[in-house]
Amino acid sequence: MSAHARPxxxxxxxxxxxxxxxxxxxxVVLLVCVPFLVILSTSLASPEExxxxxxxxxxxxxxxxxxxxxxxxxxxVTHALGVSAGVTAVGTLLSLFCTVTxxxxxxxPGVFGGRPVLLLVLFTFLFPPGMIPSFLLVKELGLLDSYxxxxxxxxxxxxxxxVLRGFFQSIPDELYEAARLDGAGDWRVLWSxxxxxxxxxxxxxxxxxxxAYWNSWFYASLYLESDHWPLQxxxxxxxxAGSGLTDAATSEGTVNAPQTVQMAVLVIATVPILxxxxxxxxxxxxGVLTGAIKS
Amino acid sequence: xxxxxxxxLLFHYGALAGNVIAFKDYVPFDGIWGSPWVGLGNFQRMFxxxxxxxxxxxxxxxxxxxxxxxxxxxxxxxxxxxxLTWTTVRRFVQSVAYLPHFISWxxxxxxxxxxxxxxxxxxxxxxxxGLSTVDIIGNPDAFRPLTVAQVIWxxxxxxxxxxxxALSQVDEQQYEAAAIDGAGPWRRFWHVTLPAxxxxxxxxxxxxxxxxxxxxxxxxxxxxxxxxxETAEIIDTFVYYQGMVGGDYGFAAAAGLFKGVIGALxxxxxxxxxxxxxxxxxxx
Numbered sequence: 291m292s293a294h295a296r297p298x299x300x301x302x303x304x305x306x307x308x309x310x311x312x313x314x315x316x317x318v319v320l321l322v323c324v325p326f327l328v329i330l331s332t333s334l335a336s337p338e339e340x341x342x343x344x345x346x347x348x349x350x351x352x353x354x355x356x357x358x359x360x361x362x363x364x365x366x367v368t369h370a371l372g373v374s375a376g377v378t379a380v381g382t383l384l385s386l387f388c389t390v391t392x393x394x395x396x397x398x399p400g401v402f403g404g405r406p407v408l409l410l411v412l413f414t415f416l417f418p419p420g421m422i423p424s425f426l427l428v429k430e431l432g433l434l435d436s437y438x439x440x441x442x443x444x445x446x447x448x449x450x451x452x453v454l455r456g457f458f459q460s461i462p463d464e465l466y467e468a469a470r471l472d473g474a475g476d477w478r479v480l481w482s483x484x485x486x487x488x489x490x491x492x493x494x495x496x497x498x499x500x501x502a503y504w505n506s507w508f509y510a511s512l513y514l515e516s517d518h519w520p521l522q523x524x525x526x527x528x529x530x531a532g533s534g535l536t537d538a539a540t541s542e543g544t545v546n547a548p549q550t551v552q553m554a555v556l557v558i559a560t561v562p563i564l565x566x567x568x569x570x571x572x573x574x575x576x577g578v579l580t581g582a583i584k585s
Numbered sequence: 586x587x588x589x590x591x592x593x594l595l596f597h598y599g600a601l602a603g604n605v606i607a608f609k610d611y612v613p614f615d616g617i618w619g620s621p622w623v624g625l626g627n628f629q630r631m632f633x634x635x636x637x638x639x640x641x642x643x644x645x646x647x648x649x650x651x652x653x654x655x656x657x658x659x660x661x662x663x664x665x666x667x668x669l670t671w672t673t674v675r676r677f678v679q680s681v682a683y684l685p686h687f688i689s690w691x692x693x694x695x696x697x698x699x700x701x702x703x704x705x706x707x708x709x710x711x712x713x714x715g716l717s718t719v720d721i722i723g724n725p726d727a728f729r730p731l732t733v734a735q736v737i738w739x740x741x742x743x744x745x746x747x748x749x750x751a752l753s754q755v756d757e758q759q760y761e762a763a764a765i766d767g768a769g770p771w772r773r774f775w776h777v778t779l780p781a782x783x784x785x786x787x788x789x790x791x792x793x794x795x796x797x798x799x800x801x802x803x804x805x806x807x808x809x810x811x812x813x814x815e816t817a818e819i820i821d822t823f824v825y826y827q828g829m830v831g832g833d834y835g836f837a838a839a840a841g842l843f844k845g846v847i848g849a850l851x852x853x854x855x856x857x858x859x860x861x862x863x864x865x866x867x868x869x
Contacts, residue, residue, distance in 0.1 A: 296670045297757065297760070297761070299760065299761045299764035299765065300670075300760075300764065301769075301770075303770070311665060311668070311669070314665055315665070315669075315674070315678050318662070318678060318681070318682055318742075319677075319678060319681050321738065322681050322682065322684060322685060322738075322742075323681065324700075324706075325696040325697075325699065325700050326696075328699055328700065328706055329695075329696065329699060332699075343709070344704055344709045344712070345704030345705065345709070346699060346704070346705065346706055346709065348706075387588070388588045388589040388592060389589065391588060391589055392588075392589025392590065393589075395589075407590060410593060410598075411593055414593060414597040414598075416849050416852055416853065417601070417845055417846075417848075417849045418597075418845065419596075419597055419598075419600035419601040419603070419604070419845075420600070420601075420604060420824075420838065420841035420842060420844075420845055421821070421824055421825060421828065421829070421837075421841055422603075422606070422824065422828045422829075422834055422837050422838040422841055423600045423601065423602075423603030423604050423606065423838060423841075424596070424600045424603075425828075425829065426603050426606065426611075426834070427595075427596065427599055427600045427603055430616070442592070442596065443596050445589075445592045445596070446589055446592055446593070451589075501687050504689075505687075505688075505689030505690075505691075506689075507689065507691055507803075508802075508803055508806070512829060522689050522691050522692075523691075525691050525692070525695065526691045526807065529691075529695050530691055530694050530695050530698065530807055552695075553699075556692060556695055556696075559689070559691075559692060560688065560692055563687050563688065564684075567684065567687065568680075571680055571683065574683065574746065
């Protein structure tokens with residue numbers, strides 16, 4: 291209760307106000323948490339219990355991980371999980387590299403062509419190329435049905451670029467000058483001076499990229515054959531759009547109720563986000579706002 | 586700088602050039618440049634196409650509903666969080682509220698199906714209580730409110746971030762001075778808080794108006810089958826179905842280009858208005 295400090299001038303709120311606030315806050319927390327709990331519980335329940343209960347379970351009486359065993363058995367979900375993890379890891383690293391180098395060049399005054407390039411980049415934000423021409427381009431580049439089609443067309447996000455550029459610009463000029471005097475080249479300055487000072491911004495931008503790659507399904511549905519699909523697209527096809535997961539997902543036919551299996555896929559698609567989220571959450575306000583306000 | 590620049594030249598300007606197919610009758614075999622020109626033929630067809638105008642109307646409908654019903658929610662939530670003096674609770678609620686922003690639309694739609702669907706949580710309770718069940722997911726009449734609810738669930742928490750930042754910039758001394766002058770909580774809200782964050786509210790509203798032709802493509806595409814195109818078709822899904830599904834590439838590219846041009850003009854105009862009002866806008 292020690293953090294409960296009210297400024298001296300502020301009077302104690304009336305009980306009615308406080309009650310209304312408390313109700314609103316509890317409602318917000320429940321609205322976010324209950325759907326996740328339902329999904330998790332249903333995935334851990336036995337198929338019989340799910341059927342008895344009409345399709346969902348709020349608290350499984352006898353938790354079982356059978357559904358997870360079934361889908362992680364070398365079938366389509368296991369494969370999709372690998373695709374998603376790979377695309378997310380490779381894509382995030384490539385995106386970070388390209389965004390950092392371009393943002394660094396655009397953040398230094400006097401770089402040759404800096405201003406026109408910046409305008410060129412900002413214009414794409416105003417006028418995106420459109421779905422059909424982008425698809426035809428990917429097709430003509432021969433990227434169809436390759437994992438590169440999930441990465442290259444979305445390599446740099448202009449918002450992330452602007453955030454990083456703003457962050458780099460906020461680093462005092464004296465530090466750059468000092469590094470220069472010590473004889474450091476651009477790469478050296480970037481690596482030893484700029485990046486260590488930008489950890490918060492890098493963490494946030496990295497998270498944004500990773501989440502975008504992990505969550506992407508539409509491009510996969512356009513560009514990839516179904517046996518190369520990432521997890522979200524598998525989820526879309528078998529959970530949101532309908533059925534058939536049990537046959538396709540498991541290496542052998544099972545008697546599992548599709549519901550528990552579907553919910554297990556949902557959990558697997560959500561868990562990585564929940565895992566990285568707490569570590570990066572503290573950087574959000576700092577990272578996003580320094581970049582956004584600066585630009 | 587070079588890899589990033591190369592990316593923009595190839596995947597943005599290269600693709601942008603591909604928009605010439607909007608003026609062609611695209612034949613895959615002949616490629617983009619070999620296909621015959623049709624001038625404004627695709628656009629003429631589009632302007633006479635009733636389905637296209639339905640999609641435009643749906644887009645505007647959904648955008649207006651979002652502005653009216655979604656826009657105030659992050660603001661209200663931010664004010665609620667800002668007036669909490671108990672920082673532990675405040676941080677916890679903030680963390681929980683930001684989270685859905687990072688969940689994919691596929692998962693959000695699946696969650697809504699699970700809770701509001703035929704056999705979902707809500708209907709099970711209604712059934713157990715002896716009440717009649719409601720079909721929310723597959724019901725065209727409920728579709729628009731449903732999509733707004735989904736947007737609120739997913740992004741309202743995240744949307745508070747910018748308002749909270751603006752609120753944290755308000756000078757504490759102003760509150761103190763107002764309190765000494767005898768202003769109660771409501772008067773302080775009207776005369777200190779609101780004027781301080783008004784620029785951010787106005788700016789975000791203008792920007793949203795400039796972006797009015799864009800409402801969640803993935804969200805609509807995922808749920809279009811459940812309720813049919815009459816209510817769920819927006820310009821972006823129209824482009825997708827005409828082009829990617831129907832194979833009518835030139836026609837779909839024309840619709841996409843139409844949206845791009847109008848959208849860019851609107852964003853540009855919105856930014857100009859923001860400048861007039863003395864705000865920074867999204868770009869200078």
